[in-house]
Amino acid sequence: MDMRAIIMGLAFALMWSSAFTSARIIVADAPPMTALALRFVISGVMAMGLAALMGQKIRLTRAQWISVVVFGVCQNALYLGLNFIAMQTIEAGFASIIASTMPLIVGVLGWLVFRDRLPWLAVAGLVVGFVGVALIMGSRISGGVDMYGLALCVIAAVALAIATLSVRGASGGGNLLMIVGLQMLVGALTLAPFAAALEPFEVNWNGKLLAAFAYTTLVPGLAATWVWFELVQRIGAVRAATFHFLNPFFGVAIAAVLLGERLGWLDVLGVAIVTAGILAVQLAKQKPMKPVTADQVAS
Secondary structure (H helix, E strand, O other), X not given: OOHHHHHHHHHHHHHHHHHHHHHHHHHOOOOHHHHHHHHHHHHHHHHXXXXXXXXXXXXXXXXXXXXXXXXXXXXXHHHHHHHHHHOOOOOHHHHHHHHOOHHHHHHHHHHHHOOOOOOHHHHHHHHHHHHHHHHHXXXXXXXXXXXXXXXXXXXXXXXXXXXXXXXXXXXXXOOHHHHHHHHHHHHHHHHHHHHHHHOOOOOOOOHHHHHHHHHHHHHHHHHHHHHHHHHHHHHOHHHHXXXXXXXXXXXHHHHHHHHOOOOOHHHHHHHHHHHHHHHHHHHHHOOOOOOOOXXXXXX
């Protein structure tokens, strides 16, 4: 990786991890599913507008339409929707730790369902990562964490892992920003009926809520997605995914600074262990680069 790719990767991880803190602020004053559906509508329309300006059309391959529907439902409606609901009772830092286990869950499901061969480093990373998760969960459960919110976060992480495995190889063919916009609209359409039926529209309008909503829509919603695709195009999906190992650290750090969430020493130790596990799994996926020969240098 060159320095630009490293900066892009750090920026992506920082923006992506900050979404849990801004979501925690939003759900304190607004109904979670309604707020998220509205965010998807705004982000989706903006993404599709930018895609149209770039010459992208709504002409997708069959694999791309599968990606739109699966990710729109599983990633946007289920993963983010369940996390928004859970953060009414779960701290943002804890939710970000559970969500960051997605690469570990993908590794386990890939081995169980698709019989993916796992290098020893990946196996070690999975074991270490889940040990760290167990350590954090044990500490939080003994401290009286809301079990309903915890269950929603776990289901959300599994839903995103299943979506990731379901559309392997379905992202080719261009029109990536248009696909992102369509996925967001699918998420909004999925959430809207549940929000209308289950949530009273009670909003405590204030500057903090509006700022958090605008930030969530523009930064994790659009900017992080844009940076991610640019990073994947620059260094490839496997190497870009390595930056996900920073999400547990950034997630708890941002929540601690902005929301004043306290961390015990077991939380800190658990985050370090989970981070190491995710990094090991991601590094195990990378293929070693072929050495450059003298003839190639000369040419």
